[in-house]
Amino acid sequence: MTSPIDFYFDFSSPYGYLATARVEEVAAKHGRAVSWRPTLLGIAFQKTGQSPLISQPVRGPYFKHDLERMARDYAIPFVWPENFPFHSVAASRAFYWLDDQDSALAVRFARHVFQNYWGEGRDVAKPQQLADATCDALGIDADAMLTALADSAVKDRLRAEVDQALAKGIFGSPMFDVDGELFWGCDKFGEIDRWLATGGW
């Protein structure tokens, strides 16, 4: 089977950022492409009663420590942005707007957003901040992006993606859909690797 691995994440999710350092490598090892699917976890949290991990009592300090430990292990830059969590709706809308034109550019955009926010702590929440952080660097027309972000068709596009993710049972970031099997968390990369190598069990 050669269907792509669906990679679900929220731009505001630190574990989602960590996953970007590993997901392509694991997929490519088994001849798989990766379909990047940003979603809005806040909407899932309303259904699950959850909240951002690092804001939770008792659990928060563990996840903060775990994230910093994993970022060192992954050897990627990692900071705690001042505006955490941020409302990732603009970044997610821009992603799908780009994805419908050039999916490779959309992935470069996603990596750039993550790098700016989680690697450098730069605020990319508002449309203008997002355009400033990404358009010149990636050769995207800033006026076109800002217009698109206010377009109801672009808003509907994201809403449909979020609904599809919810319908599939996506409740966290990162989550991976490997031939219909869901895996939650960067800690699953080893298991996904074996699943792809063996065809599952």
Place this chain on the structure above:
Amino acid sequence: MTSPIDFYFDFSSPYGYLATARVEEVAAKHGRAVSWRPTLLGIAFQKTGQSPLISQPVRGPYFKHDLERMARDYAIPFVWPENFPFHSVAASRAFYWLDDQDSALAVRFARHVFQNYWGEGRDVAKPQQLADATCDALGIDADAMLTALADSAVKDRLRAEVDQALAKGIFGSPMFDVDGELFWGCDKFGEIDRWLATGGW
């Protein structure tokens, strides 16, 4: 360093059961002993606002599937007991009562409880059920165990262990303390293995 790995779990936790299939092997590979520390997650849940994973909306079906998938991967028997979740206070008190006499027997007892409950679905919640399931099989004096389970000193012993676990930040099952570093979940075995191999990062 040769300090033991503290292994925290709740007898009512399916992931805690899965962990018993791997924890000794990972520790022994690096010359480490394992200190088994049953605790009561219900008390941690009051502080964290969490509930048993498989009871949670949206998340529950994922964790149920994940557990069954991992049990096949670990090649251990796994069933869904009718009385889930069960109040694991009697099993936990009995564990520490045994641990103070013979720590190897306490580990055999813990494995036996897990095997009865998660491997066969046998109800081991009440003291008499617990004694029936374990004492003859392990050569434990059933009358002595039943007397101990009602002893205030034995109750205090468990309460102190639960308090210590909470103070350390234990909020889930399994959790592992490796030289002061906490790791949550069976999915961390690979990372723990590398941590012990390298001395950490």
